[in-house]
Amino acid sequence: MIRIIPDVLDADGVAKLRSILDAADWVDGNETSGPQAALAKRNQQLPELGEAAAEAGRFVLDALGRSPLFIAAALPLKIYPPYFNRYAGGESFGDHIDNAIRMRRGSEFRMRSDLSATLFLADPDSYEGGGLVVEGFSDAPGIKLPAGHMVLYPATTVHRVEPVTSGTRVASFFWIQSMVRDQGQRNLLFDLDMGVQGAATALGQGDATVVRLTGVYHNLLRRWADS
Structure with missing residues (x-):
């Protein structure tokens, strides 16, 4: 299932984040690629352990914490520190599948990847191509969202980024x-x-039906969740 999470960042938030990114030095995106991804990946990326990536990553994580829709859709236990990439001049990322286990260089942080996320930071009218194609969920030209919007999709899927022309x-x-x-x-x-x-909106938070349904939700979460 694909979930669109609108307005993770508003226009001011996008501008502030872009000011960090646009002033930073970028490197070959394969700095963090595994051997399979390196064959398909052609883009640029912020250095994983650089100050700009750390500052920008904190900015994104703070925004995610303020998004009730993201919390409801992902039920996050761990979030990998965000990466940042850019594509231009025909760059693309061919079909690939994300690693099941992500490990942070220089730390003991590790996690299982259940969901992948892309937070768009450029207006879709400002570039041609670059759609995110998720096998079984979207077709070419793929997903392109307004700046500040995010898409969540299963990390188990084969996906790609179409060439940015x-x-x-x-x-x-x-x-x-x-x-x-x-x-x-x-x-x-x-x-x-x-x-x-x-x-709850229609009947009121204290309505008996709402209370009972809320209990069902939390009892299912209690049954299924790890914490």
Whole structure:
């Protein structure tokens, strides 16, 4: 299941984040690639352990913490420190699948990748191509969202970034280990959560039906979640 999370960053937030990124030095994106990805990947990336990536990563993580829709959709247990990439001049990332286990260089941080995320940081009209194609969920020309919007998709899928033929595509990407490992269970919890919120709006938070449905949600989460 693909989830679109709109307005993770507003226009001011995008501008502030881009000011960090645009002033930074970029390197070959294969700095962090495994052997398979290196065959398909042609882009630029902020150095993983650089000050700009750390500052920009904190900015993104703070924004995610303020997004109830992201929390409901991902039920995050761990979030990998965000990476940042850009594509221009025909650069692309061919078909690949993300590593199941992500390990942070220079630390003991490691996590299972359940969900992959792309936070778009350039207006889609500012570049040609560059769509995110997720096998089984989207077709060419792929997903291109307004700056500040994010897409979540299963890390188990084969996906690619189409060639950017003009302009520059800028984005943040990262992975999430969910408290609920099973995608089907996660989807059911999300749908139930949205239904509970809708019922609460219509009937009031204290309505007996809303209270009972809220209990069902939390009891399922208690049954399925790891923490």
